[in-house]
Amino acid sequence: MTPAARLQAAIEILDQVLAGEPAEKALTSWGRRSRFAGSKDRAAVRDHVFDAVRCLRSHAALGGSRSGRGLILGALREAGQDPDEFFTGQGHAPAPLTDAERVQPPAPVGPEALDVPAWLWPEFSASLGDQAEAAALALRRRAPVHLRVNTARGTVEQAVKALAGEGIQTVAHLAAATALEVTEGARKLRNAKPYQNGLVELQDAASQAVTDRLPLKDGMKVLDYCAGGGGKSLAMAARASLQSFAHDADPRRMKDLPERAARAGARVSLVSTSDLDRSGPFDLVLCDVPCSGSGSWRRAPEGKWRLTAEGLADLQRLQGEILRKAAGLVAPDGVLAYATCSMLDGENSAQVQRFIEESPDWQLEGQHGWQVQDGTDGFYVAMLTRAKRGC
Ligand SMILES: C[S@@+](CC[C@H](N)C(=O)[O-])C[C@H]1O[C@@H](n2cnc3c(N)ncnc32)[C@H](O)[C@@H]1O
Structure with a gap:
């Protein structure tokens, strides 16, 4: 052509x-x-x-x-x-x-030149402050291809070498120790051996950094409450020897997870909604909730234009519901982790703040955000534990 x-x-x-x-x-x-x-x-x-x-x-x-x-x-x-x-x-x-x-x-000029929907600009700019313009400009460009090295299968050095042997050049990404950015040959990846045998997985560096921040230890019983395709379940399983469970309100989203887990050498048990209470309590529950996806609009740009103010409000309501439900599955000394691939405060720190105000037995242990202009998708994670009461 x-x-x-x-x-x-x-x-x-x-x-x-x-x-x-x-x-x-x-x-x-x-x-x-x-x-x-x-x-x-x-x-x-x-x-x-x-x-x-x-x-x-x-x-x-x-x-x-x-x-x-x-x-x-x-x-x-x-x-x-x-x-x-x-x-x-x-x-x-x-x-x-x-x-x-x-x-x-x-x-x-303004939000029109920055390709942010007019209705969203006030919230977008309030959330990102003096970084709003840089973030919006970054969302106008193609996303880099990031890989997660599955350390259960080999080292980062081995992965870099094996990929190079198939014409795929990579460099380390600073956001996570297991993250590589593909600089050449990305289109060869799906047929490359290191991908097919589970040495590397496609996963954004910030998505990997989210799981790096979780306090995972060998033997912990962990639930990925909104598992989707299971990217975070697998990243968690690679970090420690866990009892891993995955759940999604739409179980069809997890249909490839058993095969992906087998390729990665991990074991993840799928749990249906009706079995959740029986399967708990868990030492850690990760809620990687449905969100606007504003942090990943480089990869899925239609989301930017399909989102409406009503849709965003519905998502925020659902995020609150998920937090409340998931909190009930956490063991007394366990951790509730909340994550989004969004850069909007209303879905991130403000959502967590609302949850703590409604549930005073929970406290914030720490939170972190990643922004798209820094070379990863935009992400947010917060860790919550039950507040210790004095006697
Ligand atoms: C952001 S995606 C998860 C991505 C996934 N954790 C990963 O790393 O690939 C959010 C998921 O939440 C699921 N979901 C939506 N409503 C839910 C609910 N009420 N309870 C649990 N999961 C829900 C969706 O089906 C979707 O798969």
């Missing part, structure tokens, strides 16, 4: 995304229909689509319309490229620009 034909494919996919189709689904159906597209074409079209979704507001402004054409036109203008070189109408290229499209709108 020519560069212009790739842009035309991205335009058509973006129109479907703007009509409500998830980007992954739209890309997959385009891939099925487009047998002629080689792997480089597919990767390029994918990048155009996700870049456009990350920068949807500013590119729509620069391109003069919230449409596939508008977004790609805006992207070219931002990159300082001449749209006429691509919008030629020849072969599979986009049709030539209309007179209206030729009129370049003024450059966006």
Whole structure:
């Protein structure tokens, strides 16, 4: 495919995304229909689509319309490229620009230029303070590929060497001792031996740092209350010899966990909601709660535009409910850990503060946040224990 034909494919996919189709689904159906597209074409079209979704507001402004054409036109203008070189109408290229499209709108400013939804900017900027602009700009860029070295399978040095042997270059990431950032060859990863045999897992460095902060010791009975695919269950299991349990309100989300655990050499028992009380109490319960995902909008940029004020309020209510339920499963001297991949205070410290105010028998032991402009996804973790009462 020519560069212009790739842009035309991205335009058509973006129109479907703007009509409500998830980007992954739209890309997959385009891939099925487009047998002629080689792997480089597919990767390029994918990048155009996700870049456009990350920068949807500013590119729509620069391109003069919230449409596939508008977004790609805006992207070219931002990159300082001449749209006429691509919008030629020849072969599979986009049709030539209309007179209206030729009129370049003024450059966006403020939250529009930063690609933060207008309604969210007050909360976003209040949460991040003088780092708000840097965080918003970081969310406009592609996320790096991070790996977690599974130390149950080998050392970090062994992983670096094994990956290099398959053409995948990595550097250590400062956020966690087990974290590597892929600098070359990321697309080879899924077929590489160190990935297939469980020496490395795909996991953001801050997600690893969250589990590093948990006070895990051999023999502890640990519950990953919102386990999803089980990334944190596996990271915890690699740190100590635990009795590991995983639960999710939607058990289908955990369907790959047994296979992932086997690949990683870990044992994780799945618990249904109806068996939770019977399986407890636990020395540590981790609640990696559903959240806005604002810390991972580089990877999942549609979330930024689909989130609404009502949706955020619903998520915050659910986070409070989960904390209250999970607290009842923690052993008397145990730890309740609360984590999000968000950078919004309302989901992080303010949520924990509300919980402590409603449940005075709990106290905050420590909390930490990671922000996206520092080279990881945005994350937050808080550790709570039961307050010791004097006699
Ligand atoms: C942020 S994701 C978890 C990601 C996962 N811990 C990981 O590291 O890959 C949140 C999960 O919470 C689950 N969830 C939603 N409501 C829940 C509830 N009331 N109780 C437990 N889990 C819930 C969702 O199905 C989702 O899988």
